[in-house]
Amino acid sequence: MPSSPALVQIHHLKKSFDGRSLLQISEREVQRGQAYVLTGMNGVGKSVFLRILAGLEQPDHCRLQFGGEMHDLRHFPRVLRENIVYVHQHPVMLRMTVAQNIAYGLRLRGVKADEIRTRVDAAMQWAGVQHLQARLPQGLSGGEKQRIALARAKIVGAPLLLLDEPTANLDGQAREQVLALIPDLIASTQAVVMACHDRDLIHLPGVVHWKLRDGDIEVRSEGK
Template sequence: MLPQTKLQTSSEVESNASQGGERRKALLGLRGLRKRHGERLLFDIDRLEIATHAAYVLTGMNGAGKSTLLRVLGGLERAEIDSLRFEGREVRHHPYPRALRQSIVYVHQHPVLFSSSVAHNVGYGLALRGGAARQQAALVEEAMAWAGVLHLQGTDPARLSGGEKQRVALARARILQPRLLLLDEPTANLDGAAREQVLELIPALVEEGSSVVVACHDRDLINLPGVHRFKLRDGRLEVR
């Protein structure tokens, strides 16, 4: 059964925050975003804003630049940007400084997993940040349970199905507690139960406090209640 969780819209988030005495600002805001491939202008976006604790789908035809836009938002690929603000603060460097990179996580359509174990993969990014080994082990176990892969913790990822790999990748991203999570076609090439299991995790990420942007063609994901829509068309970004 597909998830029916209603995700908060940005206006609902601001209203709830205002009731607590603090109005939330946009998480990420860009002005004058342009990306070129040689002489070709892939996209020219006047304005793009992502609210805190909100979910977005990014659609468009193949080749429109969806994956490239996600990588630019994640600081993984250079672009021309007139101005960029994160949590209300101006960012003058792109690719991003380290502190901002740690707040944003990008998950590839075909996530790269190390040939070790599921547990090692889930905890890899956390281990790079350092900390007490016992605490990290507890967090890894909790993340695997959240993603439904705890029973696979000692398994070589090469033996996993496509859906299991995606859930491992989501657990690896979630454990870092990103402020912004960028997912590139997370349900592509998944069928049946595997697809539904991945779909169920995405609203859960928003409920836990992350903002999520998903590039996809999946109609069930696009039509989830409360999800905002971006569409890349002819180099421009339409907001729906």
């Protein structure tokens, strides 16, 4: 039986800054039902890689196959914006309440108000932020903001989630609370790619370990 087609196939991703090559990745696939951790030294290009996949950074070259269609990521197509969600290490929050921030993606997608309310309630409960729902996020802690960002990403149900160092700069209970959400996020999303250094994330069962080095991704271990 042929293996199921990949969710995403990346072809010939190239990115340079100021004439210096940062990324040169010939072929990589993201499989459905698979999570990946992307490690590599600081400055190696992990964030740039994820941001190119999310349309937040323009590559010099990159073709991406998604849903049976080939796209040129230099001109990021709208269909991919709805299907690929990037969560920043320091999540950017809008100046509206926590509940409205989490609802925002559903409002953009034209979901009905009562359905939004139900789904936002469930997402806030999942992330443990219900008590913050009427607050503005600007004064909240890094861990609270990261949990809100994960709820905001989960609620839209995009097939590909890109998490950029979700536990960096967090320690103690704040880190534990974010860590506790990740396995469930993986289980409820078609594919997740996480840039991270966090050993607890790297060693999650079933996660493929990618290492970015000299501009290319090597597979360090297959998910078991």
